[in-house]
Amino acid sequence: SFRGVIWRTKPAGGDAVAWKSDPLLRTDGFPPFGANGVDFNHDESALFVANTGNDTVVRIAKVGDNAGDATVFTNSINGADGLFVDRDDNVWVCANQSDEIVVTDKTGKVVAKLGDFDGVRDGSPVGLLFPASLVRRGEWIYITNLSLDLRPIAGQQSVDSQWAAQVKTHTISRIRFRIPE
Numbered sequence: 252s253f254r255g256v257i258w259r260t261k262p263a264g265g266d267a268v269a270w271k272s273d274p275l276l277r278t279d280g281f282p283p284f285g286a287n288g289v290d291f292n293h294d295e296s297a298l299f300v301a302n303t304g305n306d307t308v309v310r311i312a313k314v315g316d317n318a319g320d321a322t323v324f325t326n327s328i329n330g331a332d333g334l335f336v337d338r339d340d341n342v343w344v345c346a347n348q349s350d351e352i353v354v355t356d357k358t359g360k361v362v363a364k365l366g367d368f369d370g371v372r373d374g375s376p377v378g379l380l381f382p383a384s385l386v387r388r389g390e391w392i393y394i395t396n397l398s399l400d401l402r403p404i405a406g407q408q409s410v411d412s413q414w415a416a417q418v419k420t421h422t423i424s425r426i427r428f429r430i431p432e
Contacts, residue, residue, distance in 0.1 A: 252276060253285060255277030257271040257276065257298070257318070270317075275321045275323060276309060278304030279304070280305050281304060282304055282409065283404075288384065290334055290342075291336065292340050295313060299336055301345075303331055303332055306330065307323050307326050309322070309323060325359035330347035331353075332344070333345045333395075334385075341356055347397065347411075350382065352364070374419030380411060381396060381398050381415060383396070383397035390427060394423065396424060401415075
């Protein structure tokens with residue numbers, strides 16, 4: 252969200268209404284995207300929101316159907332993008348500027364860093380290149396490689412820009428759903 256707003260609709264659809272607006276959901280950082288990936292914890296008492304430009308994950312308390320206070324849950328996830336929360340309340344976050352998945356426990360402590368980027372072969376990324384969203388299916392995590400060259404959008408280069416410019420076929424990667432011991 253460029254405006255720093257989380258929107259909601261009724262289950263059957265309809266007009267979107269602002270659920271939460273907060274400065275923690277906006278950014279002046281790079282990439283220039285604020286509130287991005289979202290998911291609730293297992294008991295739906297909090298919504299976790301990736302703020303890509305600020306490299307943060309924000310926690311918004313949920314009080315009934317209303318949004319409570321927003322606080323920074325954790326910092327320094329480089330390009331925090333799509334995320335999901337597992338049944339143990341670990342938060343799995345795409346770090347699009349470091350080409351990895353960062354997993355934190357429910358306190359915000361990193362418990363795993365998964366994935367890697369191994370170049371571009373025949374126009375396709377090998378491994379993770381600007382991972383943007385992820386979903387769990389059984390014992391696998393499927394991750395979209397956005398492979399986004401930010402130069403035309405933001406007028407600045409990111410660490411992935413020159414690699415992303417070589418991509419002709421966008422891919423989905425998969426990694427095992429497990430936290431290494």
